[in-house]
Amino acid sequence: MNAIIQTIDTADGAFTILADDRQRVLSSGWTEDQEAILNRLAAGARPESIVEGETEAAASALAYYAGDLEAIDAVTVAQSGTPLQLSGWAALRSIAPGEPLTYTSFAARLGNPRAVRAAASICARNAPALFVPCHRVLRTDGTLGGFAWGLGVKERLLAREAVAA
Numbered sequence: 001m002n003a004i005i006q007t008i009d010t011a012d013g014a015f016t017i018l019a020d021d022r023q024r025v026l027s028s029g030w031t032e033d034q035e036a037i038l039n040r041l042a043a044g045a046r047p048e049s050i051v052e053g054e055t056e057a058a059a060s061a062l063a064y065y066a067g068d069l070e071a072i073d074a075v076t077v078a079q080s081g082t083p084l085q086l087s088g089w090a091a092l093r094s095i096a097p098g099e100p101l102t103y104t105s106f107a108a109r110l111g112n113p114r115a116v117r118a119a120a121s122i123c124a125r126n127a128p129a130l131f132v133p134c135h136r137v138l139r140t141d142g143t144l145g146g147f148a149w150g151l152g153v154k155e156r157l158l159a160r161e162a163v164a165a
Helices: 034-038 056-065 069-074 083-092 103-109 116-124 151-164
Strands: 002-010 013-020 025-029 049-052
Touching: 002 056, 013 034, 013 056, 025 034, 025 056, 056 069, 069 151, 083 103, 083 116, 103 116
Parallel strands: 002 049
Antiparallel strands: 002 013, 013 025
């Protein structure tokens, strides 16, 4: 598999997108470090070659930052994982902007409200950040919890979505 990588400027800093040759986002995040983006993927899911270029997802990310919070919903992603991870990542995409869930509520959506650790693991292993909005899941007490790209970015994403909602 071949891939395209692109870094754009956003209100939260540099945002890098790695997309396959079909323009499906494989990995993304708030960094200029291409290796950090690749490291979000399992070894077997990494592309054979990468070229810098234009990704279709970049326009959607920029539209999101311009206030169109649904722009990211139309972006196609490609993720590989267990059936539970795949259903979890699909469920993350159904969380509406401005309506974050707790890990417990997210686990309940997955059919097992006691599987809070599994729900947190699904979020932690999510490679196409923003497009699969794992930032919309909070600790049970309402605090931010973790985020691969820093709590400051997560806090600003949630604040932007709360205002728009």
